[in-house]
Amino acid sequence: MVKIKICGIKRIEDVYYVNQYLPDYIGFVYADTRRKVSQETASLLVKELDPRIQKVGVFVRQEIGLLTEALASGTVDYLQLHGDEDAAYEEALFESLIQHGIDNPQERCIKACRIRGAEDFQRISETKCSRLLLDTYSQTLPGGTGEHFNWDLIQGIDREFFLAGGINVGNIERAIREVKPYAVDVSSSLETDGMKDQEKIREFMEKVRVVRTE
Numbered sequence: 001m002v003k004i005k006i007c008g009i010k011r012i013e014d015v016y017y018v019n020q021y022l023p024d025y026i027g028f029v030y031a032d033t034r035r036k037v038s039q040e041t042a043s044l045l046v047k048e049l050d051p052r053i054q055k056v057g058v059f060v061r062q063e064i065g066l067l068t069e070a071l072a073s074g075t076v077d078y079l080q081l082h083g084d085e086d087a088a089y090e091e092a093l094f095e096s097l098i099q100h101g102i103d104n105p106q107e108r109c110i111k112a113c114r115i116r117g118a119e120d121f122q123r124i125s126e127t128k129c130s131r132l133l134l135d136t137y138s139q140t141l142p143g144g145t146g147e148h149f150n151w152d153l154i155q156g157i158d159r160e161f162f163l164a165g166g167i168n169v170g171n172i173e174r175a176i177r178e179v180k181p182y183a184v185d186v187s188s189s190l191e192t193d194g195m196k197d198q199e200k201i202r203e204f205m206e207k208v209r210v211v212r213t214e
Contacts, residue, residue, distance in 0.1 A: 001212055002176050003183035005056065005162060006190060006201065008035040012048060014196045019050040021205040024183065026053055030070065031060035031082060034194065035187070039066065043075045056080050056110065061089065064096050071108060072100040080133060082112040090128055106130050110162065115149040124157065132157065133185060136165030151179050169204050176211050184208075 006018055007027030018026050026049070028042040029035040037045070046055060057076035059067055061083035070076045081090070090109070097105035111129035113120060115136065124132060136149045148166030160182035163175055168189035175184055190200045 002181060002208070004205065004208055005183050005185040006196075007056075007058065007164075007185055007187040008191075008196070009045065010035055010037045010041070011195070012045065013198075015045050015048045017196055017198045017201050018053060019048075020198075021201055022050065022052060023205065024054060025056050025078075027056045027058050027080065027185070027187070028076060029058045030062060030066065031058055039070055039073075039075060042070070043073065046075055054078065058082050061085050064089075064093050067093060068096045068100055071097060071102060078108050078110055080110040080112060081129065082133070082135075085111070087126060087128075094128070112164075115153065115165075117150075118153050121153065121157075130159065131182065132159060132161040133164055134161055134181075135185075151175070154179055169200075169207050172204065172207055173211050176208070 003024040005025035005027060006023045008029055009015060009018065009026045028037050030037065030039070042057070049055070055076040056078045057067070057070045058080045059082060067079050071079055094105040097108070102108060106128050107130045109129040110131045110133050111127040112133040112135055113124055115121070115134055134154065148171070162183045162185045163179055163181035164185035167175055167184050167186045172184065175181070186204065190196055190204055192200070
């Protein structure tokens, strides 16, 4: 059964919305974008979050100490590496997490791969993160473009992946049935004027649950 991740949670109103509709995951964006939250803000929002929802922190090649603090403190349950983090960065991150009592750190990490063409899938084997997130490539943004890549390129991936980039109420049914991801990641299509929209969240979650039961 496909999981749902709503990314870009940054206000207490957003927390109330997701508590009502219960996606499987939410995302706090620590990276320097318009959805950025601080560790302090994320930790405060978590106190109001339904504990059934798992938390993902989204980072773009940031200082390893910040990632370690976010996970070790319980503010997030998973770390999403959304930049050009290489094998050396991953190794240093895993070592830091182990030193702070996190067993099997690769199981707590999601590596984002931004897709332009078939050649971008070759990098997938280089990461040791247990899960992937496949997103649309942009020269100017690390994610959140609102556009999707060619899903026909996805084949033969040997680990669970989140499908991101341009997911919306109009194409979620196709995404689930044709791509068969572990989870879908949605953000901008659930916003109005840059803020999460309760009605759009409701409509999206209801559409997903209909597809899940078919």
